[in-house]
Amino acid sequence: MPELRKNILTGNQVVIAVERSKRPSDLKSDNDEFENLSEYDEKCPLCLGNEEMTPPEQFRIQSDDKWVVRAIPNKFPILSKTSEVLENNEDIFIKKNGVGIHEVLIESNKHNKSFFNMKSNDFNNILRMYKNRFEKLLKFEFTSYVSLFKNNLKKAGASLVHSHAQIITVPIVPENIEIELRNAKEFYNSNKKNIFEFIIESELNRDERVIYNSENFSIIAPFASAYNYEVEIIFKNLSRFEKIKDTEINELSILMERLFQKYKQVLGVIPFNMIVHSLPKGRYDMDDKYNVHIHIVPRLSNQAGFELGTGIMVNAVPPENAAQYLKFDVKSEKQK
Amino acid sequence: MPELRKNILTGNQVVIAVERSKRPSDLKSDNDEFENLSEYDEKCPLCLGNEEMTPPEQFRIQSDDKWVVRAIPNKFPILSKTSEVLENNEDIFIKKNGVGIHEVLIESNKHNKSFFNMKSNDFNNILRMYKNRFEKLLKFEFTSYVSLFKNNLKKAGASLVHSHAQIITVPIVPENIEIELRNAKEFYNSNKKNIFEFIIESELNRDERVIYNSENFSIIAPFASAYNYEVEIIFKNLSRFEKIKDTEINELSILMERLFQKYKQVLGVIPFNMIVHSLPKGRYDMDDKYNVHIHIVPRLSNQAGFELGTGIMVNAVPPENAAQYLKFDVKSEKQK
Numbered sequence: 001m002p003e004l005r006k007n008i009l010t011g012n013q014v015v016i017a018v019e020r021s022k023r024p025s026d027l028k029s030d031n032d033e034f035e036n037l038s039e040y041d042e043k044c045p046l047c048l049g050n051e052e053m054t055p056p057e058q059f060r061i062q063s064d065d066k067w068v069v070r071a072i073p074n075k076f077p078i079l080s081k082t083s084e085v086l087e088n089n090e091d092i093f094i095k096k097n098g099v100g101i102h103e104v105l106i107e108s109n110k111h112n113k114s115f116f117n118m119k120s121n122d123f124n125n126i127l128r129m130y131k132n133r134f135e136k137l138l139k140f141e142f143t144s145y146v147s148l149f150k151n152n153l154k155k156a157g158a159s160l161v162h163s164h165a166q167i168i169t170v171p172i173v174p175e176n177i178e179i180e181l182r183n184a185k186e187f188y189n190s191n192k193k194n195i196f197e198f199i200i201e202s203e204l205n206r207d208e209r210v211i212y213n214s215e216n217f218s219i220i221a222p223f224a225s226a227y228n229y230e231v232e233i234i235f236k237n238l239s240r241f242e243k244i245k246d247t248e249i250n251e252l253s254i255l256m257e258r259l260f261q262k263y264k265q266v267l268g269v270i271p272f273n274m275i276v277h278s279l280p281k282g283r284y285d286m287d288d289k290y291n292v293h294i295h296i297v298p299r300l301s302n303q304a305g306f307e308l309g310t311g312i313m314v315n316a317v318p319p320e321n322a323a324q325y326l327k328f329d330v331k332s333e334k335q336k
Numbered sequence: 337m338p339e340l341r342k343n344i345l346t347g348n349q350v351v352i353a354v355e356r357s358k359r360p361s362d363l364k365s366d367n368d369e370f371e372n373l374s375e376y377d378e379k380c381p382l383c384l385g386n387e388e389m390t391p392p393e394q395f396r397i398q399s400d401d402k403w404v405v406r407a408i409p410n411k412f413p414i415l416s417k418t419s420e421v422l423e424n425n426e427d428i429f430i431k432k433n434g435v436g437i438h439e440v441l442i443e444s445n446k447h448n449k450s451f452f453n454m455k456s457n458d459f460n461n462i463l464r465m466y467k468n469r470f471e472k473l474l475k476f477e478f479t480s481y482v483s484l485f486k487n488n489l490k491k492a493g494a495s496l497v498h499s500h501a502q503i504i505t506v507p508i509v510p511e512n513i514e515i516e517l518r519n520a521k522e523f524y525n526s527n528k529k530n531i532f533e534f535i536i537e538s539e540l541n542r543d544e545r546v547i548y549n550s551e552n553f554s555i556i557a558p559f560a561s562a563y564n565y566e567v568e569i570i571f572k573n574l575s576r577f578e579k580i581k582d583t584e585i586n587e588l589s590i591l592m593e594r595l596f597q598k599y600k601q602v603l604g605v606i607p608f609n610m611i612v613h614s615l616p617k618g619r620y621d622m623d624d625k626y627n628v629h630i631h632i633v634p635r636l637s638n639q640a641g642f643e644l645g646t647g648i649m650v651n652a653v654p655p656e657n658a659a660q661y662l663k664f665d666v667k668s669e670k671q672k
Contacts, residue, residue: 097338158640174646176646308609
């Protein structure tokens, strides 16, 4: 029997379409974009040695005299950097200038590295770059919100195969974030409890959708997963990504290595999006009511007319099944 | 300069990314799925002569002793038909049984017909079938909302190439519709005016995004188009699709023939979704505040991490440009 489920944080509705239920083997990716890549591609602007193909670098982490990760401006930004925000609301046509910064975060100096073959020290450098860019871009006066995300492979919207993320500042708080803040605040006011703490407690109690739980992170397949094999990494003690501590970076690096190894084992090298949700600039009233969380969204099927028309997502993989397949244990698997 | 625009009906935000602006030739579809099709495909369950491959027919329109359009149950429904709706809300895990009917609406008895080569009399039959299925499915007690949509080609989520739409009854009012109803009601209360009438008037005054305007329909490229070459057909005198009159069907059939010919001329045979938005069952208080509208959403680019994470869509084709390319005139072009 299919189920209609509701995400209490986002308000999103989803049909878990059990009758159409899919096993991992139905979804396995052919990952042809990743086959036969070598460490260096002379045409790739993100490769080590091709730095002159990109605009001037904004940040790097070095090792052995060469960069290992670096941040550069996006050559084709979706927003532009200017000094003022103009509003122009005529009748019902409400518009604003799109002022913002759009950077590409190069996650490796090697063309054939991906989240599916990186080690924890690779993730460590990446997370330290993410933190630095969050800190830096939040300082611009016109920044209201910083969106950090990653598109992996064409089907997830990537135009380059070389591992990279993107960071964009927006001069407004996006509607999706406003909704999460509103729901988190209402939940706090009604229950005198942080909604993320409550989700973590409930999920641990039930233990049907927990993939891994550590000191600072809970990794779950969300109850109302909108996408097949969607995973959420909830930070237990952090409301703003830019405040992430070294101990948390170290812990998360190990978890990311393990999680993506597990994904590869179960589904192959898949197209996916990764999205960091963190508090907007200011909003200090929300620090005790909101937690940073990272969405990992495999792109194994297309949204179609029903989803676009109703906003109700259809997911043929119950998150309980996804969690069973993706479950891992850091200690025991290390001992093997 | 990119612009951030807001849709006053849905609340959706969009970046019109002029810097990345695309001409129609950048987006032209290669339509390989449609090349070399013949009228009949022996493996296609939707073809004339293959009726035994589908579940029992629910509706047909005949001509010359054979069906020209027909409705059948979907073999893989996303919701199932049972007699009761069970609710089961434990803690924060809010779920309901997914009770509903899911039909496939076969739009032609020929395998190689598509919206891009159909004539107005084909559209006439299709619209009459849509009306019949709306009327019929609204009668089920468990129906709260009827969603009618079409996925054209794989990239838009279609698994069969033979022209068809789908209709699904849902036991709740979907969140997207609730938001439209709420915004339409608030607009009416503040402005003593139907929001759709106001949009039509404003668009006709400005004449930048109008594609065609007739007695009963306004066809526009929406101000905050979330997708490249998105088009909206707004019904001027109708709040519920099932009440569509024969004169309106006749008029709309001609407009659909012209609009899709124009699409083909500008962009080729493209993947697209079509979505009908109509009032939920009941809600009689909304009849003067809401109009039926049909979204036509080409799927020429992918949503990626930024869109998923923020809800802000990015569109590299200003709707003003889309409208200029898609503009048509029924009379003058008929005289040619």
